[in-house]
Amino acid sequence: MARVELQDLRKSYAALEVLHGINVTIEDGEFLALVGPSGCGKSTLLRTIAGLESISAGEIRVDGRAINDLAPRDRDIAMVFQNYALYPHMTVAANMGFALKLAGMPAAEIDKRVTSAAAILDLERYLARKPVALSGGQRQRVAMGRAIVRAPKVFLFDEPLSNLDAKLRVSMRAEIRDLQKRLQTTTVYVTHDQVEAMTMADKIVVLNGGKVEQVGHPLELYRKPANLFVATFIGSPQMNLITGALAAGMQATTIGVRPEHLRVVTDGGHGWTGTVASAEYLGSDTYLSVDVPEAGRLQVRADGAVDLRPGDRAVLAPMIEHVHRFDGNGKAI
């Protein structure tokens, strides 16, 4: 187990700085997700922790000790890649034990660790197979097995599920999450998928353009986004943003209302009046797009019992206690 501290971390490629002073602490045993749009620096940050990239300034500490200048193999950190990077000519067992063999560990000890990791990952039946004879999910588990056998202080995951189909991705999320909780190994997990981050992480770091926008528990980011970027990045469908007179009436430049916080008024009460542009009926919920003249097109997550059709008039009442207010700089008020 380990506590990881990133302090004033900067990274430049030639004259181009891509990480602009990152300050984040990952507590002992914590599962931290790094999210952000493509190109924001997630992979670069992860690779600096692994030691695959040098840093230009700042410090990386594990349990208080600076590791900036240590070679990757001396950091006691194991990384699981998106493309698994399995050796095709080796069996599952050989793939899992390879790093230990390189490190000169006795064969009997390697065997013991591989067997134990295979049991944890439900891979016992596949130990003699080559990667080509495995499913995508099984390959992903072998890649994790390779990290587990090393019993590292820290796990790093770089978009490990992005090559899997949607259904498998959902089940693997839970598997990785359960495994991490069982092993209690400090983990940094990179994804561009905010739902993955929300469902897996103890703590989320939202990165944008090489800077940290916000750090917090998934629900904290959802309920109290610090700015417009986080407000619109976290949550699906996205938060509705409204400017103009409706916002000014609440002393804000922009107000934000999540789709589930717009109530469809059916009892003749007051609200914002608009016309239903489209409707998706999921049974439990109905997703509506409603054109409201003074607010624009609003996304609404209504109860499945609401039966509105395109062209119908809809009255929407925002739940005032859930309305977010932002100033002219996009900062939450």
Ligand SMILES: Nc1ncnc2c1ncn2[C@@H]1O[C@H](COP(=O)(O)OP(=O)(O)OP(=O)(O)O)[C@@H](O)[C@H]1O
């Ligand atoms: N070796 C390199 N030389 C120059 N620029 C680089 C290099 N590697 C990455 N970059 C730049 O650094 C920035 C961050 O890249 P990075 O791969 O960390 O982003 P990311 O958030 O992981 O993106 P994605 O989600 O698309 O993988 C990008 O602007 C990228 O073009």
